[in-house]
Amino acid sequence: MQAHQAGDLDRAERLYRDVLESYVAQPDALHYLGVLEHQRGRSEEGAELIRTALRITPRHPDAHNNLGNIHKECGRLAEAEACYRRALEHGPAHCNAQSNLAVVLEAQERPEEAFQAYTKLLQLAPRFAHGHYLLGLFLRNYAQGVEHIEQSAECFREAHRLDPGNVRALEGLGVSLYTLGRHAEAARVYRDWLASEPDNPVPRHMLAACGGAEAPPRADDAYVREVFDGFADSFDEQLLHNLGYRAPQVLVDALARRLPAPSGALDVLDAGCGTGLCAPLIRPHARHLAGVDLSGGMVDKAHLRGGYDELAVAELTAWLQAHPGSYDLVLSADTLVYFGELGPVLGAAHEALRPGGQVAFTLEALETEDDRSELSSSGRYRHTRRYVERVLGEAGFGGVEIAADTLRREAGREVVGWVVLARRGEAGMS
Template sequence: MSKDRLLASRRLDVALALVGQNDTEAAIDVTRAAISADPDWEEAHFVLGDIFERMGQLENAIEAFRQCLALDPVDRMGAEVRLTLLGAVAMRDRLPPDYVRALFDDYAPRFEISLRDRLAYRGPELLFEAIRPYLPELLRPLRVLDLGCGTGLVADVFAGHVDVIDGVDLSPRMINRAKAKGFYRNLIAADITDLPDGLDRDYGLVVAADVLNYLGDLVPALQAAHERLVPGGLMVFTLEHGDAFPFDLGPGQRFRHHERAIHDWLKDCQFEIVADATGILRQEKGNPVSGRIMVVRAGDGMSKLIGELGRLPDPDLSIDRIVH
């Protein structure tokens, strides 16, 4: 079958315009025409699934999202996320990295306007207020690692109070926006669960503002952060509340974490909770989104080792049992 991506693109533009006019029936017809022009274009299948979901035709939506995922297994469109929310596939322990990267590459030019002006986002300010009482005890020069740095909103707030800030983000376009601010020493496009060698291993503070919400299982990110902190260094981060153990995926396509799971993961990763507060992180569809603002301290591993040794059987008692 011949493929005409240009024709398909024009038809899909028309379909999206019809969606904007709430003419979903016509939008479906035009989207199907776009697919007939280029059956292998995953974006057209994704749009078809989105329109079907808006109309409440969930089985048709699931079929379209599955076709999108089959055409693009790395899932830059986030079809698997939509299938998860529709209950059609099992929930994974993180959002697909290629999807998150593509999402924020596209979002970068309007990111700050959207968060600050439309969503009243206050994550960096809440994190700074949470960490402020502990800043005097941290070793100087104070080096900070900003996980999921985005366009540099954390640096906007923290820069005047610390000595060095390095940033990591999956999205190269976000990194470019952050670089233009001039606050960061190093900026690296990388996954926060697998931090590159180019970063230090003696940070006094790690900041994670509204980034852990894109991970279900927090252990890989917490372990990576711990490896980069000096013993006694602090990590401050935000999370969204969850009632399902250990986590669930909310309608905003962000994970929500259960309190008991958070505490278990922190203990396993050798972090001690210093402060745990709640606050309004942002607005979503006119409703406040509350979350946790946590400060934790990195241990050096000795307390865990001592605890494990303390549970070993007494050598004398062991010998006594063997003898008798």
């Protein structure tokens, strides 16, 4: 178990198997080997090992909790919920099970039950910093009034007070303060954070996002890596942030109306593939499906999800520039929101497409009539329709369609996005 905790999976696996050779039904070895199998991407084998352990020690809260985690990470939220409830039946003070229960209730969009579960968690463990952080996110996601955003700010403050290493709580605090219109206070949070960690790209980017510094043309590579490696490692937060997230589905539905019936004929790039949510949707159209993303942590998750022929950790514009005339479709869900200036990346996408090839992407909508983009307090950029039309035209695209749709929810409100489709002209045509 020490080797396992130290991340030495090979040694831990060997030792667990040694134990099981001399004692076939040793429940801890079965249980932790199950966790390890899941970490290696063999989730079904892992779940089966933990179930075997539970047949021997059916009242083991940790094993129920870990089986719940496998279900949760595989997206089986109802099964995960049942496991966490069983863990709590046998260990009513099991904080992690209580916290996980709250998370899966929230992810199943059952906010009242989730709120009760978070409240119970903080009664059980009032000094559990991560619990305050999760409640802060929950209150902001489901805010029905300004008082919920105020409470979320207090939760983030408390999370950071209890655990000064929890800098995500500072980001949460800054965003809540900005949402409340307390812009100077938000900027102060990021300035103080930057003063204590001058090399951290997150407070630098967020200070610009709340107007305290000049916005960069696109989010810095270091910022993107830091944020998304963090998300990838903690699936809980990812579920929370992705609440009501439907960009991949909306994008592929819109695209399907312009593509021939799926026949596995296209060379496709999933640009900013993240954990690979687009892969199962676009796979039926693809002969070759490549995914590229700056975050190694996200790409690891995409590997586990499967469905790609090729995955690479790379910066998107550079990747496109290095692959001229290579794709029939460049698809990008919720990634160009990290680009303020779209000219370079769309120019590169145009060159990476074959004549007649299509680009399809989502953006967050800046619903004014002028021609511009802006970095918003969330740390993502928003673009006006006129800006997108102009930049696509300058890059050489035609057949442009831009539709407004709801792509996610934030601070209790629906976020409107653009679903954009465009085509590279046939040779000789624009």
